[in-house]
Amino acid sequence: MINPFDALDLILSNVEEVGYEVIPVFDAMNRVAYENVKSKVNLPGFDNSAMDGFAFKYEDLEKCNGKFQIQGTISAGDFNDYKIENDCECYRIMTGAKVPEGADTVVEFEKVDEKDGFIILQDEIKRGKNVRKIGEDIKVGDEIDIKGKFLKSWDISRLISCGIFNVKVYRRLKVAVVATGDELLVPGEIPNSEKIYDANSYNIKLLLQNYGIDASYFGVAKDDSDEFLKLFDQFKDYDAVISSAGISFGDFDVVTNAFEKRGTKWLFKNVKQKPGKPFSFALIDGKIPFFALPGNPVSAFFCTFFYVLPVLRKMLGFKKYTNSFVYAKLMGNMTKKNKRFHFNRVSVKLNDGEFLAFPFRTQDSHVISSIFFGNAFAVIEDERVGEIPAGERLKCYLYDHESIF
């Protein structure tokens, strides 16, 4: 059986980035930039004052004994041609206003004595103080390194400030999500004591929404492989398909049976892991990724987090598409019975600069509370069995970064 890390690498090596589209920058939040861009402007656009004060020529300081005559007032947005024409002249200047020609330093109002149209500097001042230089932040034509970045508000603001109003982004992904199982009810249907709600599909759909993917929910497919096979006509319009359940060894395991009838080969079937052992992967018609997740809600969630999301992030052009992890100190004993890799639900907390991992009381794959309780999957190597004692440091893959604080 393939190990989980090799399985992930194998899928990643079989998918490619999608193409791009050009969209207004205002709509580019949570989209991935397709290429680096060049600034169209200097920032700042001209030498301007960082303070309300007086602008003067630093060279004059000694010969004028720190005393300057005020020539006028310059406000932000005033672009008249002000100039220091003679020795010992200065201008009143406001924050953001253009520094007059010849001046190179600004002293704040509160650091001068002002009288009869003159100022006298009270303290020493450095050359260039309080002047924001043209192009100090970015110059016209400088490259903005955004390729592969998942654009946030501050990135959009950066682009706008650089005069960029249209941006190339990776196109959106079209993903199909389908649950299988005669025992399932579509969320919203009238409760029935013999049936359970499809808890997987919405988790998957909403996890994808974080990346701007509006996945199509195909509802619940019955345990009838001929019926399931009919869906493949529709799947061909998608960039990826995600199913849950019907993938292990049961007589009615519809996904397994449909693939067998269709003659589609799995890249791998089953992974040496818990939760999610039945997880399998194929390329439909040699190109469309098909993620066959197990039905147990914890298994389906783990496989979406560990496999589907990094793979979709790669397809979406993310520069960093892998999951993040920290090493955390285990705060309670755990036991491990089999020789699979375990990804146990823990709640990681940052305490005094140290990550602590509190394990959930049970690690069974049907107990949804464990996902709700935790924020990370702690990895235990395949060969280890028996007690995993408190105090050990474990690699923990975080699925909810904010809750560690």
Ligand SMILES: Nc1nc2c(c(=O)[nH]1)N[C@H]1C(S)=C(S)[C@@H](COP(=O)(O)OP(=O)(O)OC[C@H]3O[C@@H](n4cnc5c(N)ncnc54)[C@H](O)[C@@H]3O)O[C@H]1N2
């Ligand atoms: N003989 C064997 N049986 C099983 C094995 C095995 O190796 N040999 N593996 C077990 C493991 S591990 C898992 S995990 C499950 C997963 O099997 P399937 O992926 O085929 O899923 P089902 O059997 O159809 O369902 C499992 C479980 O999950 C519930 N379920 C299914 N879909 C949903 C949904 N959308 N929302 C909520 N709950 C769902 C379903 O009712 C079952 O209780 O197989 C073991 N069996």
Ligand code: MOO
């Ligand atoms: O793989 Mo299953 O999710 O171990 O229960």
